Amino acid sequence: MKLITLAAVAAITFTTSAFGNESIIPVSQEIKDTTVNLRDKAIKDDSAYEILKSLTTEVGARHPGTPGEKAGIEWGVNKLKTLGFDKVYTEDVKMNGWLRGIETAEILLPSYQKMVITTLGRSKSTPKGGLEAEIVHFKSYADLEKATDGSLKGKIAFISKRMEKFKDGAGYGPAVIARSKGHELAAQKGAEALLIRSIGTDDHRNPHTGSTNVAMGYTAVPAIALSNPDADQLIRLIDYGHTPKIRLNVQTQDLGPIVTKNVIGEITGREFPDEVVVIGGHLDSWDLGTGAVDDGAGVAIAMATAALIKNNTKERPRRTIRVILWGAEELGLIGARAYAKARQEDGTIANHVIGSESDFGAGPIYGLQSSSNVSDNALHVIDTMASLMGTLGVSRRSGDTTGGPDMIPLSKLGVPALKLMQDGTDYFDLHHTPDDTFDKVNPEHMRQNVAAWTVFTYIAAEWPGSFK
Template sequence: MAAGKPTMIDAADIAIAQQLRDKALHDDTAFDFTEGLTTEVGARLAGGPNDSKAREWVIAKFKALGFDKVWSEPVTYPKWVRRGEHAEIVTPVSQPLTLLALGHSPGTPAGGISAEIIAFDSFDALKAADAAGIRGKIVYVGARMQAYKDGHDYGVGSTVRTRGPSLASQKGAAAFLLRSAGTDTNRLPHTGVTRFADGVAPIPAAALSSPDADQIERLLKRGAVTIKLALDCGIEGEFTGANVIAELRGSKTPDEYFLMGGHLDSWDPGTGAIDDASGIGISVGAAHLIAQLPKRPARSIRVVAFANEEAGLYGGIAMAEANAKSISKAVLGSESDEGADRIWKITASVKPEARAAIGQIADVLKPLGIEYDPTAKASGGSDLSAIHAVGMAAISLEQDATRYFDWHHTANDTLDKIDPEQLRQNVAAYAVTAYLAAQAHGNFGSKPGEWAADGH
């Protein structure tokens, strides 16, 4: 293909995509998949008792749905175990606290830890604090998240959760607590992973429910507060899981493919319905509709159930490393990992010559209430971030995240939070995008080491 020639999509393919879109609005394959995974398997903590069970369930389901090829690729990661946690205010009052240990946190010594709390309202405040006032204390950071449609405030909470314990340890803290990275007011804490920098001694770390965080802050205004913290958790060696891949084989250039999916693992308090069984379900539903067409699209379509996203993007990183040199064959990719509410916007990171084709896709999506921002950066999704980083072009189908962080990483991440009608709208958007990307004449700019296409 001559350099600079625009990527375009035929009118006949646009018409087929419109039919896929309309059919998806009456198809419940995605919901049935999500219901089955969350009911028959349940919570899927990476390395936990349901890790292998979930993988085998998905392999069987992919095969039953008629994909042309189904396979798995091993991924190894630390096996973190949660056995239990307990905390209580000791002084100036006696009161139990509701909390969850953070993934990759170590446990406390036998008998737990009792220490005074020192509080900060942000990560930056902790960063600026003198270590002398922190040594031997339990650091608490009370940063608050607000609900937004694009979910951008998660950067506030996730920064505290992932980086706060390591920073507190560097300053000599005995343990770390944070106000949960969430937007709800339920007495249900939000778990999630934390990370300790190389050379930093891990310390026990946990997230408090929002009402418990409020209680601590009120007491701190009255004077010193002492807490007893007991966490029974920690890393127990390694576990080998796998990415599970299903493929609809392309009719003309089958070695090229559109990539979509979600992550198979979840945190353990709930059943991982919105994070992220629905993400895999949406991709499965879209691919299943395309599979019913009289003829396969020109390129292949791959659906991936990624291993262990929650504790460090292990599945996505493994796939990126394995495909870095051949990433140009992955013409475009997008992951669903922000719940199951309606998609409201698309963005793309592609070569300039592919912008017109993205515009054609956007036109088919417009009746679904989806807007297109041609200037915004696309991330493509959490698991795909490493794959985009080695050169795959990206398209983001952005879901309304207003409610997502009310339930994210909590015991409330259950099937009842999914609206089947909104889920079908997601499937319609993914079916259109996958089909048209697979049929497009020309590519979208995927090239090893070149995912800076179009300035993004």
Template sequence: MYRRLIAALTLFSLSASPAVTAEPSEALLREAAELRDLALAESDAWRHAASLSTEVGPRLAGSSGDRAAVAWALAYLDGFGFDTVIPQTVTVPAWERGEAELRITAPWPQPLVGVSLGLTIGTPADGIEAPVVRFESLAALEAATSAMVRGHIVFIDEKMERTRDGSGYSAAVAKRSRGPSVASERGAVATVIRSVGTSSERFAYTGTTRFAEGVRPIPAFALAAPDADMLARQVATGRDVLLHLYSTARQLPPARSANIIADIQGATHPEEIVILGAHLDSWDLSTGAQDNATGVAIVLEVARLIAARERAPARTVRVVLYANEEAGLDGSRAYTAAALEAGLRHVIGLEADAGAGRVYALNSGVGEEALPVVEAMRGVLAPLGIAGGDNATRGGADLSTLRDAGMPLLRLEHDMSTYFDVHHTVNDTLDKVDPETLRHAVAAYAAVTWIAANVEEDFGAYPETVPPVDPAASGN
């Protein structure tokens, strides 16, 4: 089915289009402002997030919840006015969390709240018991000798900084993505990390970890912050601290999932795609309200508003609900591979995967020639209290594969100050989502999308001058 869509779009790309001025017209900016105000008054993205949370719930890639989510999306999108809705089959790894039990056995026995990190192996049936060696940070572990680590359970106690732009996360997540591998290389029998995140509530954080080529996988866990505190207090007494770890986590055979690709076909440039990305999957611990039911809700509501306009956008507005962002970006890779093969033209991408905090800036990663367009977009956003931005965004995880192929990006920055209090925990639930803030976000995304889909200017290519992120630290 996807091939059919690609064929259709490829066909359209042969048609000629009239060249016009290089900046958004006053009329277009007025339309965008109208759409912004309409969204602010009437849009209801919360309803979509509530439906996905309530009628699907947890939806880890490869699970029955994931299949339910795909079915939900195909049925739910009926009311949104899309011209086409097509599922693209994606093969995803499947993993079962099973049970986990963590406890200190000496010097002072204490049960601990912790979870297995995503995709990691379980323990032997009678668990693992070993002495703990604590490191302040991943860097301290990297500087340690095997003699210190061998036969121990490595405890990486690094804390994460709370920031509005979420930058604390990419720094902190390295201990999760690489820490267990570094520990295993030095002979550790298991790894526990202080949960990535900013909360001191008693929730443990999940997320994938990866072992470097040739490194033996070991069980890896995250402790809730108060439990990391407890372990640290016992270690600080100077006594030998023993941990007992048990987990039945295991890989399952790969499973089928799907990207959902839904188009509002462009009236004059249907071959030019403005892509709105959000991932449909979630971790298994919660209903994934902010990660990422609200992202799904925002892009769907933007599409609904655009489909309801009197005239169709000039360019095609495509919503992609991606499969398995959380545990491997399989949906992102599958979509981009097919798109590149088909020579599809994505003029610009916008991704919603940064929670439901208030939008405060518009960043971009566009060619210099398009900066006046971005500036004009900021003008339309100004009445929402959204101010400024730079041209150095790296965007979100799902659009990173298209970005790496040169696609430029726009990014509406959500205030992430409290996002990492709930992210990847059982506590990512709908009650933390403010419908008004979500409406404000939809207004911003809709205005920006409408301009992107109608401006005659091209957005150029993703700038080569944006500094790369440390690939080890990239986390989803």
């Protein structure tokens, strides 16, 4: 990182730290006043909502390897330029492409009924024409673990664990292992396929797709998610004493090696241009909806935040604000891992001052959390951010954070992170479903998000001290 200039040092009042001879650099009144002005402008600004409308309407779904993804990348570059970013560029991300095709499911016995399913990421196909077999019910991934290896030969493993609904999405972790690793376990037990209750909290007849732990190639057996009402139907049949026989037909396509992109826009810092504050969201989406809450909202919030700061301050912040629209997040943080690896290789990882990603929908922000590696001498800055977000309904929260999914690779390399905690009570009703569309987004909540993100981003870029 660059050293603070003598002029900057002269303008700063230092106080002695309780932790030794180090000094605490306060957040100046000028920074606070500018931040309040920006916050108050943001709460009346619909730029993020309009950006999201454009993305979801003029582009739509953005699954890697599709024309929609290519259109999304072009849209991102053009929109950043239109918003006046100083520098706009892309970085190639190599990956293996995969597409879904036919998806049908039916209960054959004891009573006929069509079911609503979707394939999970990188699922292999069933045989042409489909697969017919009885299901064996397991209430959880842990219960499937207890089955004897090879005991499910000729059967379909069905995991029915329902995700619990929490404001902070805490039910996701305990449930999602069935989606990510269940296919391997089902194959180990001899099953012909894996069928899971969707990892979601709704009762709509919309299945939830999502990634598995396969980066290339295919899952060990076909891996399929069932809508929650259809999962309940199977359980009721079992409770009546029946052993349902079903037919599954999913056909998928491996595209082989493809190249997607991270799209990056910068507002160049006036004093420390090589030091960067990272904000962003992931540009890709699943193909079932239009990727509005996951993660078009985060993309729009980050873009609008940086543009608002640029257009409403007398001079640029000290540091560079780097907006990253990560690629291929849904298939395993592929763009984020590529970005972190590139920064390691070019030696600029140390220039990443602090970062955060918006990737939990478009609900209002209620808390501000910092990572455990934020310096004790910088915690007062985070407290100041939370204080200035107080009028927005945000309070300081304890705990640790990586700053969002795409921040995980940077966090592992030591980059400090903040989490702007959103109310995700209904997020997993929409997550990875056809219902992830623009009409689900509240413009008032988008304004509140941008106001909170503006407080964090401006102070992080303008305060001259170190967060590390």
